Amino acid sequence: MVKPTLMDVAAAAGVSYATADRVLNRRGGVAEKSVLRVLAAIEQLGYTRDVTAANLARGRSYNYAFLIPAQAGAFFGEMRAAVKAEAKARASQRINITIEEVPAFNSDGLAEVLESCIDRDLSGICLVAIDSPRVRKAIQALRAKGVFVLTLVADTQSDSRDAYIGLDNLAAGRTAGRVLSLASRDGGVVLPIAGSLDAADHALRFKGFKQAIAFDVTVLPVIESFDRPENVAEAVRSTLEAHPNLIGIYSIGSGQNGLFTALSEVEKSATYQRPVVVLHDLVGSVRTALTIGLVDAVIDQKPDQQIARALDAMKALSDGETLPADFGTIVPSLYFQDNMPPAPADGPEKGPSYEQLF
Amino acid sequence: MVKPTLMDVAAAAGVSYATADRVLNRRGGVAEKSVLRVLAAIEQLGYTRDVTAANLARGRSYNYAFLIPAQAGAFFGEMRAAVKAEAKARASQRINITIEEVPAFNSDGLAEVLESCIDRDLSGICLVAIDSPRVRKAIQALRAKGVFVLTLVADTQSDSRDAYIGLDNLAAGRTAGRVLSLASRDGGVVLPIAGSLDAADHALRFKGFKQAIAFDVTVLPVIESFDRPENVAEAVRSTLEAHPNLIGIYSIGSGQNGLFTALSEVEKSATYQRPVVVLHDLVGSVRTALTIGLVDAVIDQKPDQQIARALDAMKALSDGETLPADFGTIVPSLYFQDNMPPAPADGPEKGPSYEQLF
DNA sequence: CATTTTCTGATAGACGTCTATCATTTTGAG
DNA sequence: CTCAAAATGATAGACGTCTATCAGAAAATG
Structure with missing residues (x-):
């Protein structure tokens, strides 16, 4: 046997x-x-x-690079941590992973790093895409050299990369709509707040939101905050004044600090009942807000699962397999304070202990 | 480099x-x-x-067995499929997995299979526990021989196995409570239906449910169905008669067929507004019910993730590592029709294609 | 039938590690 | 200083596979 x-x-x-x-x-x-x-x-x-023996004999190892935007909010910090964790876990399987910092919101900076990757003997690259001609050209150059290029979180044109791993934004928006519909069984008024509807992901989430919202619920005109906290806070205040019976808020994007300040004001003043609040991405501050009951539900795109998927995808591509159609689709998770996953433990680097060795 | x-x-x-x-x-x-x-x-x-080279040299391979109850509802069917999928995925890492059928709800049958495993050169066993002296004794015998024993889904006494991988039932109940509280913003009446509160998992879920339910919501006395569909259907009918304003139902256990029939009756009769329904385990029939809008939310214990975790745990134990404290805790997932994960594709066994080989 | 082409067998060295053995050096105790 | 004990070095064979080479056998060709 x-x-x-x-x-x-x-x-x-x-x-x-x-x-x-x-x-x-x-x-x-x-x-x-x-x-x-x-x-x-x-x-x-x-x-x-026996793939391990085969790889051993071939002297083959997989070199992958992740280009992660430099601290632009806690989200990419968690993402970076997840990459590090996976890197450690897969080091024993001849998979080498490097992380490159990329300036945030800067397509030329991204392109520069991409261009510098061309002679690095990589078998795959993962990036958070910012679309621009120069970026696309750099990606094409890499792919022409046989490097697999995946986009993560944000996509480019679909024909210019090998795969996209990212949240199903329509489903995310629908989920939010469903939650707020539940909360307004007998009709009511809800407020959507986006960063900007020009951003494809926000637009999709909003579309899904409207799809799933119950017919007897009124959706106020979406507010675009352009990621400025004070805009959000102001919007919440004025909306509550105009609609004291506001039942729910869906915060489509980031810029959540403004939301939190506005909400704690509402908590203190006994004038209004706090609306049900749904927002995105279970980063540290959101986690806290959820725990203390400042917000109700969080839709998460599971960055850790995304990078695991991305690695699986790159490995599969490297091995000459083809990916299933919906491989990159990340289904949104819905968290209340009761079913939050444990916070990622980024404790101190714990090497193997070599005590009592002699 | x-x-x-x-x-x-x-x-x-x-x-x-x-x-x-x-x-x-x-x-x-x-x-x-x-x-x-x-x-x-x-x-x-x-x-x-290089662990792979090391394992190669050691001639080491990991042999694990999963004891899965013979078809007792679709749940264990999905579990079995998940084991098969993982088995295939890890075959290339010198991990051999076998599945043993075990008669359902039969501690002696379980014990028998366990006893037969003792001289099979296994490094780990995963079972859905049914507590009984004979089972415990068989487990002890295995552990004495250095076999790691994990319980899955259902536990034994905690000192008689190496780890337990299973749903956090308290969190699951709390999540259900949270959903129904959301749906009854201005108070209301909700009905919990359990299989039997003597079952530890159902009791825990019910406890969590009560914890998380809003203070102004009335929880009717829990109904114990003892897994008989007609009991559930009858309970729903009579409750609706007594409480036409029933807002929510939490089905704590299985026996969901009765629930579905009762609910479709309600749908047809225009007398009542269908209550918000929360239930457990996204198996095929539940998936359908969710899709067509017969129920609203499903709390899932992610059987696929559980078996992946179990394998990770057994591998870690085999490698002499110690498991983190909450390693076995599975956080419940909450699904609406909008964020259901794709159905597990158990297509026909697709071996590698060897066409065009000459 | 002779010759080329196609196919097959045998085998060696590598990959990084484990395990074991034996010879040699260093150390420490008396 | 002597001798045993402790520590170290050197090395070979294994694990299952890949890659390459060379010789020989079988098949196809004229």
Whole structure:
């Protein structure tokens, strides 16, 4: 009941190891009947190649790079931590991962780093895309050299990268709409706040939100905050004044500090009942807000799962596999304070302990 | 920039390969100063052992068995599929997984299979526990032989297994409570239906449910269905008659067929507004009910994630690591029809295609 | 039939590690 | 200083696979 080796296969097929190997690795120059016998033997013995031994022999290792925007909010910080964690976990599988800092919101900066990657012997690159001609050109140059390029969180034109791993923003918006509809069983008024509807992801979330909202719920005109906290705070205040019966708020984007200040004001003043609040991305501050009950529900795009997926995807591509159609689609998670996942533990680097060694 | 080998470490430390190896593998008989020099070299070069090569040399492979109850509802069917998927995925990492069918709800049957595992050269076993003296004894016998024993979904006494991987039932109940509280902003009446409160998991879920329910919401006395569909259907009917304003139903356990029939009756009759329904486990039928809007929210215990976790745990234990405290805790997921994960694709066994091979 | 072409077998060295053995050097105790 | 004990070095064979090479056998060609 031990795992059969290619030697066993060759023996069972009545051919030499060399021939079995030629079949397995598609080296060609094998007569059809021999191929069939080898395949039959593989089938019959249930042989699967020991990939680790194969990689060892090939001296193959996978080099991947992640280009993560420099601190632009806590989100990318968590993402970076997740990359580090995965890097450590996969180091023993001959997968080497490097993280490159990229200036935030700066397509030329991104392009520069991409261009510098061209002669680095990488097999794959993951980036948070900012679309620009120069970026696209850099990506094309990389792909022409056989480097797989994945976009993460934010996409480029779909024909210019190998895959996109990212949140299903429509589903995210729908989920938010569903929650607020639940909260307003007998109708009511809800307020959507976006960063900017020019951003594709925000627009999609908003679209999904409207889709899923119940017919007897009034959706106020969406407010675009352009990521300025004071705009958000002001919007919440004035809306509450105009609609004291405001039932829910959906914060589509970031810029959540303004939201939090406005909400704590509402908490203190006994004038209004705090509306039900749904927002995005379970980063540290949001986690706290959820815990203390300042907000109700969080839609998360699971950055850790995204980078795990991205790595799986790159590995699969490197191994010559093709990805399933919806491989990159990240389904949004919905968290209340009761089912929050444990906070990522980024404790101090814990090397193996070598005590009592002599 | 290639990964350093133990040879490099030895050279850097100014010792022989043999000595470096003695340090790395704790063979003893090495002078303290040599140990320190080797450790320093490891540190300095950032050496990490190539585990795949090590396992190859050791001829080591991991044999794990999963004991899954024979078809007792769709849940364990999905679980079995998940095990198969993981088995295939990890086959290339020298991890061999077998699935054993176990009669459902039958502690003696379970014990029998456990006892038969004792001379099978396993390094770990995962089972859905049914507590009984004989089962406990079989587990102890296995553990005495160095086999790691994990419980899945349902636990035994905590001191009689190595780890438990399972849903945080309190959090699950709390989540349900939170959803129904959201739906009854201005108070209301909700109905909890359990299989039996004697079952530890149902009791815990119910406890969490009451914890999280808003103060102005009335929780009707819990109905115990003992998994008989007609009981559930009847309970829903009579409750609706007594409380036409029933806002929500939390189905704590299984026996969901009765629930579905009762709910579709309600849908048809225009007498009542259908209450908000929260239930457990996104299996096929529930998925359908959610899609067509017969129910509103599903709390899932992610069987696929559970078995992945279980495997990680067994591997870690096999490698002599210790598990973090909350490693086995599965946080419940909450799904609406909008953020359902894609259905597990258990398509036909798709072996590698060997076309165009000659 | 002779010759070329196609196919097959045998085998060696590598990958990074483990395990084991044996010879040699260094150390420490008396 | 002597001798045993402790520490170290050197090295070989294994694990399962890849890659390459070379010789020989079988098949196709004229």
